[in-house]
Amino acid sequence: MPKISAPTVAEHRAAQRAALVRAGVEVLLESGIAGTIPRVVCERAGLTRSSFYDYFHSKDDLLVAIAIDAIESWDREIEEALTDVEPGLAQLRAYVDATMRMTADGRHEVAGALREADLSPSSMDDLMRLHDALLRPLIHVLEHLGIEEAQRRAFLVQGMIGAGMELISHGVDERTAADDIYRILVDGLGT
Known part of the structure; x- marks a missing residue:
């Protein structure tokens, strides 16, 4: 043995x-x-x-395991960032700041690399369900803010978060991206 x-x-x-x-x-x-x-x-x-x-069993199984590990790690870190933060705008700010910081620290690079993977449809469906679960903390933040249809609106906010991640990948400072996103979410685009 x-x-x-x-x-x-x-x-x-x-x-x-x-x-x-x-x-x-x-x-x-x-x-x-x-x-x-x-x-x-x-x-x-x-x-x-x-x-x-x-x-x-295969390379695909390893890639799925890598994705699951990355998603679970991201989720734990977001939950930790929201712990002991007053519900409402303070939690929204903490959520935006944490996602921009984690992106700047390179924790989203795995997701970018995995986009190229040609995984089986069932593997992709499983990963998308896990990825959608990452919206859970954001949905709770929006619910505490009294936002109607928080789940639907969370997808829209996530679009802003994704745009901020993209900006960071192109060299924009994480703090600048976080400030811009938060300001737009709270105040709108302004005039």
């Missing part, structure tokens, strides 16, 4: 899988979808190529 590097087999397997996902992220960001192949990911993780298939 192979040696395990954790107190239990389950912990060992979880650590091995996590190492493959981390290595997959690194390779994805460096080499894109085409370069994210099992051999390279395993080399980066320090594992044998055959061990890849103990955790993932």
